[in-house]
Amino acid sequence: xxxxxxxxxxxxxxxxxxxxxxxxxxxxxxxxxxxxxxxxxxxxxxxxxxxxxxxxxxxxxxxxxxxxxxxxxxxxxxxxxxxxxxxxxxxxxxxxxxxxxxxxxxxxxxxxxxxxxxxxxxxxxxxxxxxxxxxxxxxxxxxxxxxxxxxxxxxxxxxxxxxxxxxxxxxxxxxxxxxxxxxxxxxxxxxxxxxxxxxxxxxxxxxxxxxxxxxxxxxxxxxxxxxxxxxxxxxxxxxxxxxxxxxxxxxxxxxxxxxxxxxxxxxxxxxxxxxxxxxxxxxxxxxxxxxxxxxxxxxxxxxxxxxxxxxxxxx
Amino acid sequence: xxxxxxxxxxxxxxxxxxxxxxxxxxxxxxxxxxxxxxxxxxxxxxxxxxxxxxxxxxxxxxxxxxxxxxxxxxxxxxxxxxxxxxxxxxxxxxxxxxxxxxxxxxxxxxxxxxxxxxxxxxxxxxxxxxxxxxxxxxxxxxxxxxxxxxxxxxxxxxxxxxxxxxxxxxxxxxxxxxxxxxxxxxxxxxxxxxxxxxxxxxxxxxxxxxxxxxxxxxxxxxxxxxxxxxxxxxxxxxxxxxxxxxxxxxxxxxxxxxxxxxxxxxxxxxxxxxxxxxxxxxxxxxxxxxxxxxxxxxxxxxxxxxxxxxxxxxx
Numbered sequence: 275x276x277x278x279x280x281x282x283x284x285x286x287x288x289x290x291x292x293x294x295x296x297x298x299x300x301x302x303x304x305x306x307x308x309x310x311x312x313x314x315x316x317x318x319x320x321x322x323x324x325x326x327x328x329x330x331x332x333x334x335x336x337x338x339x340x341x342x343x344x345x346x347x348x349x350x351x352x353x354x355x356x357x358x359x360x361x362x363x364x365x366x367x368x369x370x371x372x373x374x375x376x377x378x379x380x381x382x383x384x385x386x387x388x389x390x391x392x393x394x395x396x397x398x399x400x401x402x403x404x405x406x407x408x409x410x411x412x413x414x415x416x417x418x419x420x421x422x423x424x425x426x427x428x429x430x431x432x433x434x435x436x437x438x439x440x441x442x443x444x445x446x447x448x449x450x451x452x453x454x455x456x457x458x459x460x461x462x463x464x465x466x467x468x469x470x471x472x473x474x475x476x477x478x479x480x481x482x483x484x485x486x487x488x489x490x491x492x493x494x495x496x497x498x499x500x501x502x503x504x505x506x507x508x509x510x511x512x513x514x515x516x517x518x519x520x521x522x523x524x525x526x527x528x529x530x531x532x533x534x535x536x537x538x539x540x541x542x543x544x545x546x547x548x549x550x551x552x553x554x555x556x557x558x559x560x561x562x563x564x565x566x567x568x569x570x571x572x573x574x575x576x577x578x579x580x581x582x583x584x585x586x587x588x589x
Numbered sequence: 590x591x592x593x594x595x596x597x598x599x600x601x602x603x604x605x606x607x608x609x610x611x612x613x614x615x616x617x618x619x620x621x622x623x624x625x626x627x628x629x630x631x632x633x634x635x636x637x638x639x640x641x642x643x644x645x646x647x648x649x650x651x652x653x654x655x656x657x658x659x660x661x662x663x664x665x666x667x668x669x670x671x672x673x674x675x676x677x678x679x680x681x682x683x684x685x686x687x688x689x690x691x692x693x694x695x696x697x698x699x700x701x702x703x704x705x706x707x708x709x710x711x712x713x714x715x716x717x718x719x720x721x722x723x724x725x726x727x728x729x730x731x732x733x734x735x736x737x738x739x740x741x742x743x744x745x746x747x748x749x750x751x752x753x754x755x756x757x758x759x760x761x762x763x764x765x766x767x768x769x770x771x772x773x774x775x776x777x778x779x780x781x782x783x784x785x786x787x788x789x790x791x792x793x794x795x796x797x798x799x800x801x802x803x804x805x806x807x808x809x810x811x812x813x814x815x816x817x818x819x820x821x822x823x824x825x826x827x828x829x830x831x832x833x834x835x836x837x838x839x840x841x842x843x844x845x846x847x848x849x850x851x852x853x854x855x856x857x858x859x860x861x862x863x864x865x866x867x868x869x870x871x872x873x874x875x876x877x878x879x880x881x882x883x884x885x886x887x888x889x890x891x892x893x894x895x896x897x898x899x900x901x902x903x904x
Contacts, residue, residue, distance in 0.1 A: 394889040425740070426801075426829060461887045486741075486882035490895055509886045514741060565880055567801035571824045572776045574709040580805055584899040 279540050285575030287543040288563075291556040292582045296493035298503075306503075307337075308348040309409050311362070311398040314391035318410035320501045324349045327408075332372055334365040349409075362399035370405040378500075379405045381442045387413070388458040393507070397458060410503035413455065416466050417508045417558040418485075420451030420474075422517050422533060430566065432539055432559070433521055434551065435474070435528040448542075448551040450558065451513070451521055451531065452476070462509050463487070470513070473528055474521035484514040491561050491583065493554065510558055536568055557583065594855050600890030602858040603878075606871040607897045611808035613818075621818075622652075623663040624724050626677070626713040629706035632664075633725035635816045639664045642723075647687055649680040664724075677714035685720040693815075694720045696757045702728070703773040708822070712773060725818035728770065731781050732823045732873040733800075735766030735789075737832050737848060745881065747854055747874070748836055749866065750789070750843040763857075763866040765873065766828070766836055766846065767791070777824050778802070785828070788843055789836035799829040806876050806898065808869065825873055851883055872898065 307324050309317035319327075327335040327349065334355035337347045355365035363386070373379045381404045388397035389411050406413055420433030433451040437444055454469040456462060466485060470476040488510050495504040515521075521531045534542075539559060542551055551559070561583060563569045569576065622639050624632035634642075642650040642664065649670035652662045670680035678701070688694045696719045703712035704726050721728055735748030748766040752759055769784040771777060781800060785791040803825050810819040830836075836846045849857075854874060857866055866874070876898060878884045884891065 393892055463885070463887060487884075487886050488882060489879050490886060490892065507892065564804045567803060569802075570778070571802050571805060572778060577708055577805065577822065 279537060281570075281573050282575070284540055284543060284569075285573055285579065287545055288556075288560050288569075288579050289575060289582060290545050291543055291553070292560060292579060295495060295553050295557050296582060296585060298494045298496050302496050306410070307346070309411075310348050310350050311389070314395075314398065316389050316391060316398060316409075316411060317406075318503055318505065319349050319408075320496075320503070323408060323501050327369065330369060330372060332368050334369060359397060359399050363401065366399060366401050370402050370408070373405065373408065374402075379408065383442075385455075387411070387455070400458075403455065407497075407500075407502035407504050410505055413504070413506045415453060415455045415506065415508045416462060416469065416511065417450050417491075417555065418452040418466060418470065418511045418513050419558065419562050420521065421512055421514050423514065424517060429536060430568075431533050431535055432562075433515070433531050434534050434539075435521070436530050436532075437552070438523075438527055438529050441527065444552050446529075448549060448555075449528070450552075450555050453508075453555070456509070466511055466513075472525045473523075474531070475524045476513075476515070476519075476521060480515065480519065481513065484516075486512050486514070488512050488565060489561070491557050493557060506554070508554065508558060510561060512562065536563075539563070540568075594852060596885075596888050597890070599855055599858060599884075600888055600894065602860055603871075603875050603884075603894050604890060604897060605860050606858055606868075607875060607894060610810060610868050610872050611897060611900060613809045613811050617811050621725070622661070624726075625663050625665050626704070629710075629713065631704050631706060631713060631724075631726060632721075633818055633820065634664050634723075635811075635818070638723060638816050642684065645684060645687060647683050649684060674712060674714050678716065681714055681716050685717050685723070688720065688723065689717075694723060698757075700770075702726070702770075715773075718770065722812075722815075722817035722819050725820055728819070728821045730768060730770045730821065730823045731777060731784065731826065732765050732806075732870065733767040733781060733785065733826045733828050734873065734877050735836065736827055736829050738829065739832060744851060745883075746848050746850055747877075748789075748830070748846050749849050749854075750836070750846050752867070753838075753842055753844050756842065759867045761844075763864060763870075764843070765867075765870050768823075768870070771824070781826055781828075787840045788838075789846065790839045791828075791830070791834075791836060795830065795834065796828065799831075801827050801829070803827050803880060804876070806872050808872060821869070823869065823873060825876060827877065851878075854878070855883075 305321055306318045308315045309319050328337055334352050335349055336352045338350055340346045340348055355362050374382050383403050385403040386400040387403040387406055389399050389401055390397045393414055421430050423430035435449045435451050437447050437449050439446045452469050452473045456465055467478050467481050470481045490507050490509045492507045523529060620636055621633045623630045624634050643652055649667050650664055651667045653665055655661045655663055670677050689697050698718050700718040701715040702718040702721055704714050704716055705712045708729055736745050738745035750764045750766050752762050752764050754761045767784050767788045771780055782793050782796050785796045805822050805824045807822045838844060
């Protein structure tokens with residue numbers, strides 16, 4: 275089934291796949307303003323968006339000058355937004371509702387997402403998940419590589435899911451066996467267990483026996499059309515599944531699964547591949563290929579891919 | 590033998606261990622000049638070192654202005670250095686010999702190291718290995734985690750070597766089972782095989798059966814005493830060894846080996862640990878602990894360590 279893969283072409287394709295997700299040109303990065311609450315950096319915005327937010331009727335945003343000699347501006351909340359998480363959640367929500375009504379925020383999910391200084395800190399407020407790219411707030415999620423490999427000597431295979439045709443984002447596209455956003459109030463590993471059960475019918479005992487945390491990947495993307503910033507950290511897991519186990523769609527997010535060889539995974543990297551995987555999955559899969567010796571560091575381009583993978587470190 | 594390890598303390602210690610090797614303050618980074626040959630960036634230097642090099646009697650160095658509007662300077666070779674790799678090797682060698690005679694370059698090894706735009710490009714010249722920190726040239730090496738773990742369910746153990754008391758650098762200190770610089774003209778994997786045989790008596794068939802490339806780590810260090818820059822990329826490998834195999838010192842670089850549990854590895858991270866491992870090994874080991882799920886991403890500080898690990902990406 276698999277055709278011989280040209281190594282040089284594969285390295286180029288992988289670099290393109292990373293750049294497609296992790297796309298923040300230097301000149302755009304230089305213009306970004308911090309979005310701060312209580313002095314903590316909690317997001318990043320382009321100047322045009324900051325201005326738009328400050329000029330809205332219902333605005334609770336204002337620009338202030340940094341204290342240092344550089345006199346750079348930063349975006350923050352006005353005192354009208356209140357000082358508690360609850361007050362700010364409500365105040366920012368009013369602004370985001372307006373942006374939804376104006377069509378600037380699409381795909382509203384009615385799901386509140388925590389905004390905080392870092393992943394382990396309590397949130398300074400919550401905001402609608404679909405609107406976080408307006409403020410360049412860092413999104414956290416879990417991505418699971420579903421692997422079948424009985425011993426290290428065996429060639430691993432990877433489970434690939436197909437998203438439901440009714441999903442609001444990337445309908446019908448190929449995907450990881452399981453992936454999901456990280457809600458507040460639940461540990462990462464408990465979220466992994468929960469998502470595995472809900473999305474792929476993998477029971478808890480199988481997950482806990484076969485799962486291993488393997489790090490995190492991060493990426494930052496600037497969308498030239500909307501000027502919004504996607505900034506994400508995906509905690510990554512390898513889940514080793516028994517060879518006789520088959521994942522099953524449970525909650526309707528996925529319509530089916532198939533088990534791919536590493537050659538099939540590599541073939542799908544080609545930029546003209548007819549039925550590609552969801553873009554951010556490629557970054558997680560490339561990290562897997564590197565970590566597990568499926569790509570040789572002797573191949574020209576290996577370090578370029580590694581560097582690009584690590585460039586969007588999302589502080 | 591192992592005492593219970595405090596998770597919070599461990600995360601702090603690991604962060605300190607990474608920072609100890611990957612130490613490039615922002616204000617120092619901002620002052621660095623590129624060292625260019627034929628328009629390629631091949632190193633970085635502090636302004637004081639650049640000035641010293643240009644003012645030496647035998648100098649073949651000069652400062653030039655960047656073409657762009659920022660008018661920043663860069664260090665390059667004069668036309669007196671010639672245009673071929675051979676001529677430049679000789680010209681730069683004369684300068685480095687003088688710096689050795691003046692005591693500025695220590696630990697001379699009579700080993701020529703390739704200077705190139707990137708790892709996969711042919712060298713623009715060669716220079717004495719002990720002198721590469723003068724020009725902030727990127728050094729490449731291989732580091733091997735020697736692992737005993739029969740199946741994924743087993744707790745892994747790691748072989749730790751003790752360096753010979755007569756080594757010029759870090760004599761008598763704990764070390765990886767095998768590590769070494771990457772010479773030109775040999776592939777990384779062949780170098781791994783060669784070093785494993787020479788340093789630890791691991792025969793080729795055992796290496797090839799158990800070795801897996803797992804990526805690379807990089808670090809940049811500024812030495813405030815000498816103003817020199819250490820910049821390195823270490824290609825990393827996990828070598829799974831049979832449980833009944835014992836590494837043996839062969840070439841006298843190592844005096845002995847011991848097999849540690851992961852608890853012992855983690856205990857040795859403490860900044861006041863009496864008999865620590867060679868500093869750059871900690872960075873490779875922390876990467877191993879993260880990749881193999883020995884540290885939970887639910888632990889506060891996990892992302893700080895990951896970010897710090899990836900900050901010295903050594904372009």
